[in-house]
Amino acid sequence: MSNKSSFFTEDETDALQELMNIAFGKAAAELAEIIDISVVLSFPKLETVKIQELPDFISGDLSINTKCNIVEQTYKGEAGGVAFLIFPFGSESDFLSLFHLDEEDELELFADADREILAEVGNILIGACVSKLFDLLKSPVIYTPPHAIIGQEFGDKFFKGRFSGDDCAIILKTSFFLSEKSVEGFLFLVNNQSSVGPIKHALAKLFESYE
Amino acid sequence: MKMKILIVDDSKSARFFLIKSLPKDIEIEYKECENGLECVNIYQEFAPDLVFLDLTMPVMGGEEALAKIMQMNKNAVVYILTADIQRTTYERIMALGARKFIKKPPNKEIIGFVVKELADTLK
Structure with missing residues (x-):
């Protein structure tokens, strides 16, 4: 199923993983x-896979059966794409409890509190992670606001018409343990084929900078 | 006298970035390994002057490896080089005996400075 060799070499994948690790560390520190x-x-x-393989990859690897919570945020630039953060359906209440909102705050957030909090968590994690990643690659991006969906079915329908079959998904699978709550999540970036070249070029420049 | 450095990181790229950041004007003998377990096993036979240790690694993480190294040698010099830059992580790791806590990616100036600083104390 995985088709990583068609997008990035082993060394490029290792370097991207290390950069994502650094970027996610910064994102986690900001959330903490x-x-x-x-x-x-x-x-x-x-891992990197073709976009049409992504739903199978996610459902086969994450404890998500039919529904999940999704935060998505588009970033634009030479290596632009869409970032998705996926959590199991039901995790929204775990996030809500972590923010220790008082009655007034909950009234202000109204019935949409779960979604608002999820969007905020996504904004922090995606924003810090993607910013740091492309900062390290010296390839600036700008963002649209995050969009959170609770209880979305994640499958072919979700992607239909949005991406081409040649687009690639750069998937970072990581687990979060927030205090006593364990929430496993996926962060992945979907980039179109044309952004693979600039990412490869940026990785080569990064290696050169250490020579 | 050659300074012996053990570099512990599961990422080949991360090890490459660190090796290329080491100062060129002092004699260094280095070894690389990919996880905390390998680090603990190599530590005693190699007897490094300095360990650069990542935290988030498969098989055995850096925190457990640090604790084991400090048990073997309470004077071990371990510099943590990590992406996990949370305050709570810093406090936990420094309490275990790490000498420095450096955030990734490595920077030539910072790595050069901290290695030379230690080399001066070994003369």
Whole structure:
């Protein structure tokens, strides 16, 4: 199923994984400061697959059966794409409890509190992670606001018409342990074929900078 | 006298970035390994002056490896080089006996400075 060799070499994949590791570490540190907990990071695993293989990859590897929570955020630039953060359906209440909202806050957030909190968590993690990644690659990006969906079926229908069959998904699988709550999540970036070249070029420049 | 450095990181790229950041004007003998277990096994026979240790690794993470190294040698010099830059992680790791906590990616100036600083104390 995995088709990583067609996008990046083994060394490029290792370097991207290391950069994603650094970027996600920064994102986790920012989240930990905001909600005053520690985020235990697992060993991250990076793979790249073709976009049409992504639903099978996710459903086969994550404990998500039919529904999940999705935060998506588009970033634009030479290596632009869409970042998705996926959590199991039901995790929204875990996130909500971590923010220790008082009654007034909950009233202000109204019935949409779960989605608002999920979008905020996604914004912090995606924003810090993607920013750091492309900062390390010296390839700037700009963002559209994040969009959170609770209880979305994740499958072919979700992607239909949005991406071409040649587009690639750069998947970072990682687990979060937030205080006593264990929430496993996936962060992945979907980039079109044309952005693979600039990413490869940026990786080569990064290696050169250490020579 | 050659300075002996053990570099522990599961990422080949991360090890490459660190090796290329080591100062060129002092004699260094280095070894690489990919996880905490290998690090602990190599530590005693190689007897490094300095260990650069990542935290998030498969098989055995850096935190467990640090604890085992400090049990073997309470004067071990271990510099943590990590992406996990949370305050709570820093406090936990420094309490275990790490001498420095450096955030990734390695920077030639910083790595050069901390290695030379230690080399001066070994003369």
